[in-house]
Amino acid sequence: MSELIRLEKLKRLYGAHLAFEADEVVLQPGVVGLLGPNGAGKSTLLNMLMGLLAPSAGRAWMLGFDAARESRKVRSRVGYMPENDSFVAGLSVLQFVSLAGELCGQKAVDARRRAHEVLSLLGLEEARYRLIEEQPTGIRQRAKLAQALINNPDLVILDEPTNGLDPAGRSAMLELISRLHREQGKSILLSSHLLGDVERVCDSVVILDRGRVLAHGEVSELTSSHPNSYRIQVAGSVEACGKLLRERGIELEAIPARAGAPPRDYIVTLPPWADTKLLFEVFSAAGGTETACLLSGLQPHEENLETVFERIVAGGSGGSADG
Amino acid sequence: MAEEPLEINEVDLLPNAMGATVVDRWTLSSAPDELRAPALAWWPVARIGLGLVVKRRIFKVFMGLGLINFLFFSAMIYFLAGLAAQLKGQRFGQGPLEFARNFIFTGTGESYRDFISGQNVVVMLLLAISGAVLVGNDFRFRSLTFYFSKPLERWQYFFGKLVATSLLVTLLTLLPCLALFVEYGLFGDTFDYFIESRRILFGIVAYGLLVSVGMSILLLGVAALLQRTISIVMVWGLIFIFLPIVTEVIHEASRGSHYWKLLDFWSLLQWCSNAFFGIESDLYSAEPWYPIGALAAWLGAALWAFWRKTRAVEVVS
Numbered sequence: 001m002s003e004l005i006r007l008e009k010l011k012r013l014y015g016a017h018l019a020f021e022a023d024e025v026v027l028q029p030g031v032v033g034l035l036g037p038n039g040a041g042k043s044t045l046l047n048m049l050m051g052l053l054a055p056s057a058g059r060a061w062m063l064g065f066d067a068a069r070e071s072r073k074v075r076s077r078v079g080y081m082p083e084n085d086s087f088v089a090g091l092s093v094l095q096f097v098s099l100a101g102e103l104c105g106q107k108a109v110d111a112r113r114r115a116h117e118v119l120s121l122l123g124l125e126e127a128r129y130r131l132i133e134e135q136p137t138g139i140r141q142r143a144k145l146a147q148a149l150i151n152n153p154d155l156v157i158l159d160e161p162t163n164g165l166d167p168a169g170r171s172a173m174l175e176l177i178s179r180l181h182r183e184q185g186k187s188i189l190l191s192s193h194l195l196g197d198v199e200r201v202c203d204s205v206v207i208l209d210r211g212r213v214l215a216h217g218e219v220s221e222l223t224s225s226h227p228n229s230y231r232i233q234v235a236g237s238v239e240a241c242g243k244l245l246r247e248r249g250i251e252l253e254a255i256p257a258r259a260g261a262p263p264r265d266y267i268v269t270l271p272p273w274a275d276t277k278l279l280f281e282v283f284s285a286a287g288g289t290e291t292a293c294l295l296s297g298l299q300p301h302e303e304n305l306e307t308v309f310e311r312i313v314a315g316g317s318g319g320s321a322d323g
Numbered sequence: 324m325a326e327e328p329l330e331i332n333e334v335d336l337l338p339n340a341m342g343a344t345v346v347d348r349w350t351l352s353s354a355p356d357e358l359r360a361p362a363l364a365w366w367p368v369a370r371i372g373l374g375l376v377v378k379r380r381i382f383k384v385f386m387g388l389g390l391i392n393f394l395f396f397s398a399m400i401y402f403l404a405g406l407a408a409q410l411k412g413q414r415f416g417q418g419p420l421e422f423a424r425n426f427i428f429t430g431t432g433e434s435y436r437d438f439i440s441g442q443n444v445v446v447m448l449l450l451a452i453s454g455a456v457l458v459g460n461d462f463r464f465r466s467l468t469f470y471f472s473k474p475l476e477r478w479q480y481f482f483g484k485l486v487a488t489s490l491l492v493t494l495l496t497l498l499p500c501l502a503l504f505v506e507y508g509l510f511g512d513t514f515d516y517f518i519e520s521r522r523i524l525f526g527i528v529a530y531g532l533l534v535s536v537g538m539s540i541l542l543l544g545v546a547a548l549l550q551r552t553i554s555i556v557m558v559w560g561l562i563f564i565f566l567p568i569v570t571e572v573i574h575e576a577s578r579g580s581h582y583w584k585l586l587d588f589w590s591l592l593q594w595c596s597n598a599f600f601g602i603e604s605d606l607y608s609a610e611p612w613y614p615i616g617a618l619a620a621w622l623g624a625a626l627w628a629f630w631r632k633t634r635a636v637e638v639v640s
Contacts, residue, residue, distance in 0.1 A: 043640055050639070075473060084468070085464070089463075102367035104473055106358060106359070107359060147469070
């Protein structure tokens with residue numbers, strides 16, 4: 001399997017409303033997180049990738065198959081775990097998972113054998129003969145994962161897999177997802193609002209907002225710490241000290257604030273030869289001017305996925321960590 | 324001096340146990356290579372749908388009701404055949420025997436038509452109760468998201484549900500009617516009945532299939548639209564009880580205009596059954612396209628409703 005997903009000038013419009021647009025995105029096998037606020041286009045992208053929604057323009061390939069033209073093949077090789085409960089009422093957990101296998105083309109006896117294995121793998125041995133709709137959330141979530149794994153898929157799409165789980169259940173589910181990749185070699189596409197979950201299990205991420213791919217790349221590259229770079233909070237007029245900072249070779253980048261508020265947080269990058277003393281010197285000098293500018297906070301610039309996401313979505317700039 | 328307690332790690336012991344098989348639950352066997360033909364993806368949908376209805380107590384009640392009707396006719400055919408054999412050659416009793424035979428079961432097209440029409444009442448009640456289990460719950464519990472995320476097309480889902488519902492109806496109409504046909508033929512002096520009654524056999528199969536498929540399509544449309552049992556029962560009652568009464572009243576008030584009867588699904592089925600069995604009827608004799616068109620409109624509307632509701636389902640939402 002060379003490429004997991006490839007999007008080429010993919011676009012989906014609903015009337016005049018742009019639901020999704022991407023020029024060129026290539027994702028390699030691994031655990032990929034799909035991030036974005038509500039209405040970012042995650043569902044539209046997943047529907048197009050599974051061949052359930054025709055693109056308005058462009059093409060998408062999943063596991064080497066054209067998603068629009070070979071939808072059936074795509075769905076045969078992909079396991080999808082939906083966000084909301086979606087069960088066949090009246091079936092036991094085992095019957096439900098077996099049915100998933102049969103729908104993927106397996107014979108009834110094979111599907112049942114495989115369902116037993118998958119349920120054991122997910123620790124559902126005791127719940128297998130109970131009615132699925134009567135099970136607690138944790139078991140229902142695992143049953144949904146089991147039906148996604150029944151056809152031994154190359155790629156498992158997980159839509160908010162930790163929805164409704166308590167902290168222990170959430171942790172167990174994330175561990176399960178990690179093991180699926182590590183020990184079963186499955187690629188995973190994880191769509192979630194919970195950035196902590198994504199950061200914990202994903203190798204790479206795609207960040208979407210308002211139908212556009214704003215960034216994609218390795219999590220480690222997106223969140224890497226920046227040497228000689230600091231996040232500062234500034235009170236007062238920054239124009240005066242901004243000029244002074246630039247004169248001393250310090251780069252200043254504002255972190256956009258939400259809802260049009262003036263920025264208070266900045267990323268400063270010092271020259272290689274300098275340290276934080278230079279920064280204090282500049283602000284001490286600026287503090288004596290009429291347009292006083294006070295340094296009220298200083299931290300090493302180490303971003304986690306949450307701050308990267310906030311910065312990228314607030315900035316709305318496109319790009320990718322891998323170029 | 325007390326000895327240190329011995330620590331036993333069961334994981335270390337397991338592989339050394341005699342004949343023990345240590346199962347690593349993280350090792351899955353590969354998924355089977357031999358798969359069912361993609362065109363047969365509807366079969367699990369049909370099997371599961373049928374299974375869900377069959378295991379319900381209400382199904383057994385209605386099957387029992389249908390069976391009572393069948394057993395009554397079957398027993399009468401047996402009883403009259405036995406009586407005829409005993410009275411053979413005797414002048415005494417032939418008159419009352421002929422009267423009873425013509426009154427209870429004549430072996431003509433009308434007999435089989437009336438048997439299926441009688442069973443239709445049980446079918447109507449069974450379908451009204453089963454509609455939510457067969458189709459409605461799939462919408463309510465978002466099963467369609469599950470179905471359509473698999474390599475299953477919408478027409479295959481529809482076909483699976485249609486097969487499940489039609490099989491239920493067939494169990495109550497076509498199959499017992501065929502059994503009566505065979506029984507009646509076997510109790511004759513010769514097998515000529517089977518040869519002479521090919522039109523009747525055609526009528527049984529055609530009418531049985533029309534009832535099975537027609538009522539199933541209607542149910543799929545109604546159940547997809549309404550989803551809950553109580554709503555389905557109400558609309559079902561409207562179609563099969565209220566509309567026939569209203570159209571009959573209007574029919575009488577309009578001095579015998581048949582056009583209002585086109586709204587009555589029962590009346591349309593009755594007309595089709597007459598046509599299949601070759602029974603002469605005044606109803607729409609000059610304009611056969613009217614009932615055919617009306618039946619097509621009923622079924623078309625049900626198909627449209629079903630299609631619209633399933634198309635609106637978003638797998639990823």
